[in-house]
Amino acid sequence: MPAMDSLIDLLTRRGAALLAWLRGWRRLGRFGATAIVEALTPATYNSATRSVVQKQIYFTAWQILPGFTLFAAVLSYVLIQIVVDTARDYGLAQHALEMSVRILVLEILPLLTALFVGLRSGAAINTEVALMIVHNEMKALEETGVDPMRFEFIPRVIGGVISVVALTAVASALALVLAYVAVYGFQFFSLPEFNRVVGNVFDPPAIALLWAKVFAFGLAVTVIPISEGLAAPADKLFFVPISVLRGMVRLFFVLMLVEVISLALKYI
Amino acid sequence: MADDAARRTAIAAAHDADISLISDELPLRANLSVLENIAIVPQYRENLAYEVAADQAWALLVRLGRTDCAFKRDPDLTSEERFVAKLLRAVIRAPSIIIIDRPALLLPDCHYPPRVQATLDALDDKINECWIVDYPWNEPLYAPR
Numbered sequence: 001m002p003a004m005d006s007l008i009d010l011l012t013r014r015g016a017a018l019l020a021w022l023r024g025w026r027r028l029g030r031f032g033a034t035a036i037v038e039a040l041t042p043a044t045y046n047s048a049t050r051s052v053v054q055k056q057i058y059f060t061a062w063q064i065l066p067g068f069t070l071f072a073a074v075l076s077y078v079l080i081q082i083v084v085d086t087a088r089d090y091g092l093a094q095h096a097l098e099m100s101v102r103i104l105v106l107e108i109l110p111l112l113t114a115l116f117v118g119l120r121s122g123a124a125i126n127t128e129v130a131l132m133i134v135h136n137e138m139k140a141l142e143e144t145g146v147d148p149m150r151f152e153f154i155p156r157v158i159g160g161v162i163s164v165v166a167l168t169a170v171a172s173a174l175a176l177v178l179a180y181v182a183v184y185g186f187q188f189f190s191l192p193e194f195n196r197v198v199g200n201v202f203d204p205p206a207i208a209l210l211w212a213k214v215f216a217f218g219l220a221v222t223v224i225p226i227s228e229g230l231a232a233p234a235d236k237l238f239f240v241p242i243s244v245l246r247g248m249v250r251l252f253f254v255l256m257l258v259e260v261i262s263l264a265l266k267y268i
Numbered sequence: 269m270a271d272d273a274a275r276r277t278a279i280a281a282a283h284d285a286d287i288s289l290i291s292d293e294l295p296l297r298a299n300l301s302v303l304e305n306i307a308i309v310p311q312y313r314e315n316l317a318y319e320v321a322a323d324q325a326w327a328l329l330v331r332l333g334r335t336d337c338a339f340k341r342d343p344d345l346t347s348e349e350r351f352v353a354k355l356l357r358a359v360i361r362a363p364s365i366i367i368i369d370r371p372a373l374l375l376p377d378c379h380y381p382p383r384v385q386a387t388l389d390a391l392d393d394k395i396n397e398c399w400i401v402d403y404p405w406n407e408p409l410y411a412p413r
Contacts, residue, residue, distance in 0.1 A: 047321075048312035128299070140294035144357055146312045 024231065024250070031227040032219060038154045048146075049155045056159025060121040061166050068116060072171035073178065075112070076104055080175070080182045097183045097194065101201045104175040106210060106266075111259050113168045114217035117160065118251050122225040125156055126247040129229025130240045153226050160222030161215060168214050206266070213262045217255060224251045271404065278401050279369050287365045288358035290351075292373035296342045302353040303329070303338040309360050328356045332390055348383070351375055355387060359394050366398045372406060381410045 038044050080100045087096035132138050132152070141148045176198065184190040202210075228247030232239050279289055296305045306325035310316050316324075329335045329352075337349040345353065351374045358366050371380045388398055402410075 046312060046315040047317055048308055048315075051311075051318055131298070135295055135298065136293055137295055137297055141297065143289055143294055144309050145361055146308060151308075151312055 024228075024246070027231060028224060028227045028250070031230065032223045034149070035154055035157045035219070035223055035226075038150060039158050044150050044154055048151055052151065052155035053159045053162075056121075056156050057163055057166075060117055060160060061163035064116075064120065065167075065170070068113075068167060069170060069174065071116075072109065072112070073174050076109070076171070076175040077178050077182065079104060079108070080179050084182050097179055097197050098201055100179045100182070101176065101198060104179070105172045106201070106206065107259070107263070109171045109175060110168045110210070110214050110217060111255065113171055114164055114214075114221055114255050117164050117167065118221040118225075118248075118255065121160065121163070122221045122251055123244055123248060125160075125222060126225035126229045126244045127240060129153070129226050130232035130243040133230060133232045133234055134237050134240060136234060153230075156226060157219065157222045161218030164218035164221060165214050168217075209262055209266060213258060216258045220251060220254045220258065224254060275369070275401050275403070278399070279367055286363050287367060288361055288363040289367045289369060290354045290358050290374070291369040293369075294354070296345075296350065296353055296357070298342050301339045301341055302334075302345070302349070305353055306356045306360050309357060313361070324360060325356065328360060328391070328394070332356070332387060347375055347377060351384075352387065355391075359391055362394070362396075364396050366395055368398065368400045370402060371400060372402070379409070385411070 083100045083103060084093075084096040087093050087099060092099075129152075132148075138148045138152075141151065180190075180194050184194065225244075225247045228243050228250065232243045279291070296302070297308070300308065303322055303325050306328065307318065307321035309321075310324055311318055311321035314321075326335070326338065329338050332352055334349065334352050337345060337353070340349065342350065351371075354374070355366075355368075368374070368384065371384050374380075375383060384400065388395060
């Protein structure tokens with residue numbers, strides 16, 4: 001029965017691939033939970049871990065701040081102009097500011113920041129962790145009495161979350177200023193009107209959802225690359241690109257999932 | 269002196285928290301300099317400020333006359349510099365026993381027994397006990413005991 005054999009073979013391979021995929025998610029969930037618990041444990045924070053957090057924030061947020069700010073400003077200004085012009089064309093000019101703020105500050109900028117950090121720092125973290133495993137550096141650290149989880153990984157997660165939150169805040173503040181200028185021009189007399197519209201957009205549930213979303217993005221851009229890097233087998237250098245590829249695909253999927261869930265919670 | 273099975277048994281004890289193992293299979297942290305690799309141990313374990321931990325690491329490098337490699341990273345090190353960095357990373361922790369696993373792998377380009385001994389002598393007051401695990405066929409290389 002060669003046809004039956006090949007069917008069994010196909011199903012076996014598919015089943016094994018599915019189990020490996022599910023194991024990856026389980027590993028990710030476990031590492032994410034451990035990272036949150038460790039981050040909330042005061043004993044995690046000592047001189048060494050604080051310095052890794054500082055370095056992570058420097059490389060993830062501070063180093064890219066000028067370029068990222070410029071990019072966010074240009075993109076925000078273009079999108080605000082499109083929204084304002086389109087709203088005017090349809091006679092909805094009074095809603096232009098609210099639409100701009102909703103689109104940019106609540107949706108596009110947090111996602112864009114997470115993608116930016118994920119592609120830049122997430123890929124680097126994934127590669128570094130995979131190389132650490134391949135070259136046995138984790139075991140070497142353990143031998144010297146340094147816990148790699150607390151020294152190498154948790155500070156990266158903390159630094160990554162802080163970086164995503166900080167960059168999103170900078171980009172959002174800039175977008176609000178640009179939206180004001182695009183709608184009202186260079187004058188201060190419309191500030192009360194602007195404040196009223198922004199206050200309507202940022203009601204407590206919207207703020208809570210935005211915080212939760214940005215926090216989830218921050219966790220995703222570090223937890224997923226680290227978790228995938230940790231899954232690399234020791235002494236198998238060829239596996240590093242595969243690990244990064246898997247990490248980036250999983251990261252993209254999770255970022256989109258978080259965005260879709262936040263949209264569903266807000267608008268459905 | 270030990271065959272491979274005996275060697276593995278001997279170094280298995282190194283997983284004890286109070287024993288430090290120096291081995292070709294336990295590399296330095298690649299993104300840290302030699303100084304940082306040594307300093308990170310007291311900085312993490314004793315919660316010392318980096319400057320204090322780095323001073324301790326620097327003092328050990330001075331003692332061995334190896335400050336020239338303090339700011340190099342692993343790929344830029346000679347095998348001798350790498351050995352010194354690994355040894356000092358173990359010494360700064362002040363374990364009760366230091367095990368050097370197959371020094372020939374750590375110092376492949378020199379007559380290593382006298383070199384290892386000279387380095388250990390320079391750190392005599394910092395090392396409580398040191399075991400060198402090597403193969404029986406390398407026994408003639410060591411000074412008679």
